[in-house]
Amino acid sequence: MRPGWMSDEWLAGFPEATFYHTRAWAAIVGEAFPGLRDESRAVSGSSVLPLFGRRRAMGLVTTRQSSFPFLYGGPVPRFAGGGDLLPVALRELRREGDAFELIANPFAPQECEAPSGIEVQQDWTHILRLPTEFHGYWDGVLETAQRNDVRRITKKGLTIRTGGSDEEILEIYRLYLASFERWGGRPAFVYPQALYTAMLRLGKDAVRLYVAEHEGRIAGGAFVVRWNRHVHYHAGYFDHEARSLRPNVLIQVRIVEDAIRDGYVDYDLLPSGGNAGVERFKESFGGVRTPIRRYRWLSPAHRLARGLLRERERVDPPALDAG
Numbered sequence: 001m002r003p004g005w006m007s008d009e010w011l012a013g014f015p016e017a018t019f020y021h022t023r024a025w026a027a028i029v030g031e032a033f034p035g036l037r038d039e040s041r042a043v044s045g046s047s048v049l050p051l052f053g054r055r056r057a058m059g060l061v062t063t064r065q066s067s068f069p070f071l072y073g074g075p076v077p078r079f080a081g082g083g084d085l086l087p088v089a090l091r092e093l094r095r096e097g098d099a100f101e102l103i104a105n106p107f108a109p110q111e112c113e114a115p116s117g118i119e120v121q122q123d124w125t126h127i128l129r130l131p132t133e134f135h136g137y138w139d140g141v142l143e144t145a146q147r148n149d150v151r152r153i154t155k156k157g158l159t160i161r162t163g164g165s166d167e168e169i170l171e172i173y174r175l176y177l178a179s180f181e182r183w184g185g186r187p188a189f190v191y192p193q194a195l196y197t198a199m200l201r202l203g204k205d206a207v208r209l210y211v212a213e214h215e216g217r218i219a220g221g222a223f224v225v226r227w228n229r230h231v232h233y234h235a236g237y238f239d240h241e242a243r244s245l246r247p248n249v250l251i252q253v254r255i256v257e258d259a260i261r262d263g264y265v266d267y268d269l270l271p272s273g274g275n276a277g278v279e280r281f282k283e284s285f286g287g288v289r290t291p292i293r294r295y296r297w298l299s300p301a302h303r304l305a306r307g308l309l310r311e312r313e314r315v316d317p318p319a320l321d322a323g
Helices: 023-032 085-096 134-140 144-155 166-178 193-202 240-245 247-261 276-284 300-315
Strands: 041-043 047-049 052-056 061-066 099-103 119-129 159-163 207-214 217-227 230-238 266-268 288-297
Touching: 023 193, 041 085, 047 085, 085 099, 085 288, 119 276, 134 247, 144 247, 159 247, 166 193, 166 207, 166 217, 166 230, 193 207, 193 217, 207 240, 207 247, 217 240, 217 247, 230 240, 230 247, 247 266, 276 288
Parallel strands: 061 099, 230 266
Antiparallel strands: 041 047, 052 061, 099 288, 119 266, 119 288, 159 207, 207 217, 217 230
């Protein structure tokens, strides 16, 4: 085994590698989701594939995902030994027989033919290629109305700073929980507070928390990942009562300004779950709609377990909360 194999320092030698491929991210996931197993591995002896597994149905069903939760995966380097290692990884996972989902990497965008039986879904992210100077973004990407909006918000006393204390993380996490009612109810998957706490503690210099503040009160915040010249807008949550201040607007401009100053080459705003309004917002700040693919396969055991669960709910539907 070569020195440094699979280390984050080794991965950083490949421009398509993201923080979500790293050992640091694996440690964050392991702390925030203790039910997951880190099953990251080598592909063809020359590429790293991030992978996390979980067992359900009393251990009868195993599902693997690269990279959890719902973030980029795929082998790094993507191309080695004269070939594309993504289809190799897909065939290996398919052969092992467990259900899996692999979200491809937009920084290694060449698509591949999926092996037989694997479902392919089209998804999108938004990526802004950063200019070398901030004025190139301010004058060349933002429209006049947006620049005036930034000036107006700043005059109202809204400020942006970096934070990261447990109290700040908790306050912004509360804004996330409060948003469920506006989104139409509690979603099926809720990110735990432990994820954001682990990101700031274990991610070290690769993770920043940008805090929007007005008159001593937190109006929102964004968790941002910066690694290997890529910046990712991981998550942002804002106070609905402060929406007239538009804190996310000022945060976006500050993220871009810092990224350009520090020599990063692109800003990835991550997939939007098909929300057209969110996509328009990202495009207004220069994000270019960029395709990514999800490769998904359900094992026979997984299909059987899903069918049994549906049948049980049909015969004995879950009780509704009283009132």
